[in-house]
Amino acid sequence: MTESILQLKHLSFAFPDKQVLNDLSYDLKRGDFLSIVGENGVGKTTLMRLVLQELKPTSGTLEFLPNRQAVPVGYVPQFRNVDAEYPLSIQDFVGLNFAKIGLPWLTAKERRRVNEILTETKLFDIRRRPLGQASGGEKQKAYLAQALLDRPRLLILDESTASLDPIAKTELLDLVKQINEQQQLTVIFVTHDIPLARRYGDHYLFLSPGHYEAGNISELTNEKVGAMNNA
Amino acid sequence: MLSYPFMQNAYMAGTLIAIISGIMGVFVIARNMSFLTHTLSEIGFAGAAFGIFMGWQPLNGMLLFTTISSIGVGELGAKSSRRENSITAISALAIGLGILFLSLADSNASYATGILFGSVIGISRANVVQMMILSISVLVVVVVIYRYLKFDSFDPIGAQVKGLWTRTLSVIFLVLLAFSVSVAAQIVGSLLIFILLTLPAAAAKYFAHTVGMMISVAVVFSLIGVWLGLYLSYVTNWPVSFFIAVIEVLFYFSALVYQRIRA
Numbered sequence: 001m002t003e004s005i006l007q008l009k010h011l012s013f014a015f016p017d018k019q020v021l022n023d024l025s026y027d028l029k030r031g032d033f034l035s036i037v038g039e040n041g042v043g044k045t046t047l048m049r050l051v052l053q054e055l056k057p058t059s060g061t062l063e064f065l066p067n068r069q070a071v072p073v074g075y076v077p078q079f080r081n082v083d084a085e086y087p088l089s090i091q092d093f094v095g096l097n098f099a100k101i102g103l104p105w106l107t108a109k110e111r112r113r114v115n116e117i118l119t120e121t122k123l124f125d126i127r128r129r130p131l132g133q134a135s136g137g138e139k140q141k142a143y144l145a146q147a148l149l150d151r152p153r154l155l156i157l158d159e160s161t162a163s164l165d166p167i168a169k170t171e172l173l174d175l176v177k178q179i180n181e182q183q184q185l186t187v188i189f190v191t192h193d194i195p196l197a198r199r200y201g202d203h204y205l206f207l208s209p210g211h212y213e214a215g216n217i218s219e220l221t222n223e224k225v226g227a228m229n230n231a
Numbered sequence: 232m233l234s235y236p237f238m239q240n241a242y243m244a245g246t247l248i249a250i251i252s253g254i255m256g257v258f259v260i261a262r263n264m265s266f267l268t269h270t271l272s273e274i275g276f277a278g279a280a281f282g283i284f285m286g287w288q289p290l291n292g293m294l295l296f297t298t299i300s301s302i303g304v305g306e307l308g309a310k311s312s313r314r315e316n317s318i319t320a321i322s323a324l325a326i327g328l329g330i331l332f333l334s335l336a337d338s339n340a341s342y343a344t345g346i347l348f349g350s351v352i353g354i355s356r357a358n359v360v361q362m363m364i365l366s367i368s369v370l371v372v373v374v375v376i377y378r379y380l381k382f383d384s385f386d387p388i389g390a391q392v393k394g395l396w397t398r399t400l401s402v403i404f405l406v407l408l409a410f411s412v413s414v415a416a417q418i419v420g421s422l423l424i425f426i427l428l429t430l431p432a433a434a435a436k437y438f439a440h441t442v443g444m445m446i447s448v449a450v451v452f453s454l455i456g457v458w459l460g461l462y463l464s465y466v467t468n469w470p471v472s473f474f475i476a477v478i479e480v481l482f483y484f485s486a487l488v489y490q491r492i493r494a
Contacts, residue, residue: 052392075392088385089440096382099395104377105443130440146389 002029005071005154005186006051010060013046020046023060024212026205030153031184033177035201035217037194039229042207044190048075048158051188071154074147078159082139086132090123090142093131097149113149121145121175137168144172148179155180156188161196169193173200194225232465240354241418241471245457247359247366248415248427253450254373255411256432257442258404261384265433266315267304267405269425270322271412274300276421277325278413279346280332289346290361293413293421296325301405349420349472351464362414369410372403380404381442418457423472427453430479434486452482 006028013021020043028034036044049055050062052075064071088096095106095114106114118124121141126134131142140160147155157176161169173189177200180187191197197204201217208228232238259268275293282292300321333343345353373380383390383400391397408428415424431452432445439445460474 077388077392080386080388085436087436087440087445088442092441093386096378096386096389097393099378099382099390099393101375101379104374128440143389146386147392 002031004028004065005030007063007065008060009063011050011057011062012059013043013050013055014058019210021050021207021212022210025060026214028154028186028188030186031180033180033187033189033200033202034205035197035203035220036188036190036205036207037192037197037220037225038207039192042209044192044207045158047207048156048188048190051156072150072152074150074152074155076140076143076147076155076157076160078162080139080143082131084132086130088131089128090131090134090138090145091118091127093142094118094123094145094149097146117145117149120179121148135168136164137171140164140168140172141175144176152185154186154188156190158190159192161191161193169196176200194220194222232462236356237352237354238461238465240356240359241351241461242458243359244354244362245418245461246454247362248418249453249457250450251366251369251411252415252427253431253435253453254446255369255408256428256430256449256453257435257445258380258384259408259428260432260436262401262404264408265425265429267318268408268412268428270318270325271297271301271409272416272421272424273322273329274325275412275416275424276346277329277332279416279421280329280336280343283342283346284332284336288358288361290358290413290417293416294365294410297409297412298406300325301409302402304405345420346416347420347422348470349416349418349423351418351461351471354417358417362417365410365414369407369414372407376400376403385442419472419475423476426472426476426479427456430483431456434479434482437486437490452479456482 004027008024008026011021011024012019036047038044046055050057052073091114094117095110098106098110115124118127121144123138123141123145126138131139134142143160155176161172164172173196176187179185189197189201198217198220204215204217204220206213206220206228211228213228233242259265275297278293278296279289280292281296282289285292304318379395379400382393383395383397387397411428412424415427419427431449434452435445435448439448456475456478459478460471463469463474464471
């Protein structure tokens with residue numbers, strides 16, 4: 001039996017004017033690749049903000065196991081404020097995640113880790129390129145590399161592929177899937193792209209207004225998607 | 232030239248100002264705070280005028296006003312559009328107060344131009360010592376929180392996700408900026424501080440691709456501006472801020488041209 005790393009029990013959340021999540025329970029296992037799908041506005045992002053502890057549940061609980069400290073979380077959002085003139089090199093950008101008080105420069109060990117993750121995400125050859133001049137796919141890989149730098153146990157991809165072309169999407173997700181399988185990294189993939197969710201996920205969590213459904217990814221059929229969205 | 236004590240003081244003070252401005256400028260640019268820096272310098276003007284009115288050193292009045300308002304702005308936080316408007320309002324109030332204090336203090340016009348446009352002869356050895364203490368304090372804090380500041384300035388979304396105390400960090404940064412503005416005002420004057428706190432760093436961004444390199448390039452650009460500006464001002468007897476402004480603007484436009492050619 002694989003261990004759980006995140007348990008949601010009867011989780012509900014309401015904004016002052018709107019109920020978003022209602023009595024949601026889910027047990028996320030270590031090494032799982034969970035696709036969270038649903039139309040815009042059903043609470044996918046709200047759920048992620050709850051996981052990141054930026055919001056508190058209205059009722060129910062959300063618990064990391066064995067505890068919050070034992071489960072460092074990496075998060076790759078869809079947008080970043082990186083424009084064409086953004087000056088930092090990919091390498092420097094990735095290294096930002098080694099944030100702590102004290103020594104201003106990175107130690108030799110930290111620099112080795114940066115290079116290791118750059119190699120793993122296939123960015124090593126372009127590490128000196130300013131991030132502003134990188135392609136959309138390269139930028140997302142750099143965000144991924146930054147999130148993976150301090151070895152998270154849970155990686156959240158929040159619509160990270162939404163603005164990419166089909167080839168870049170596949171490339172990024174192949175990479176994540178590979179790390180997921182080789183290193184038992186637990187992945188939450190938030191998307192409204194059902195085919196992608198199906199192709200990479202092990203399990204799914206389907207959110208629709210007021211309901212949710214979870215199961216093995218093979219059970220996420222087109223009929224079900226249509227029925228849930230029309231419910 | 233350097234046999235005159237006032238030129239020695241000016242060069243020592245100028246060197247400190249250039250170093251601090253180059254370092255802080257890189258973060259000012261990354262955090263899109265050019266506008267706020269400009270406002271802080273106007274608040275500094277009000278503070279200096281208040282200092283004169285109270286019979287203090289203008290620098291002390293400046294420190295008082297800029298520090299209080301930088302904490303205020305940090306707490307203001309919230310939406311950036313609303314912040315821009317509030318900053319404009321604060322800036323208007325500051326200039327008004329500055330003019331009031333100057334007129335109440337009944338000081339002569341040259342004192343006022345000194346505050347607004349800076350001066351070379353006004354700097355005593357005691358000023359230099361005070362500026363040195365302030366500059367070193369700013370440097371020490373920047374070194375200690377450097378990695379946090381870097382993350383939060385160059386990737387605010389990433390820093391927030393990581394759970395860095397971004398709010399506190401931004402207040403600390405604003406206080407550091409207040410100190411830097413007050414120090415820099417001593418030579419370039421409160422109206423032109425933002426030149427040194429923005430242009431060298433804005434130009435550096437086109438030549439360097441790590442934060443460390445950007446800081447080095449920005450410090451070199453501001454050092455050249457200040458040193459050369461002081462020299463030309465000494466030779467021609469024209470205002471030093473004029474030369475610094477021209478030199479930094481030249482650096483900035485050369486950077487733009489360089490970028491255009493390379494693209």
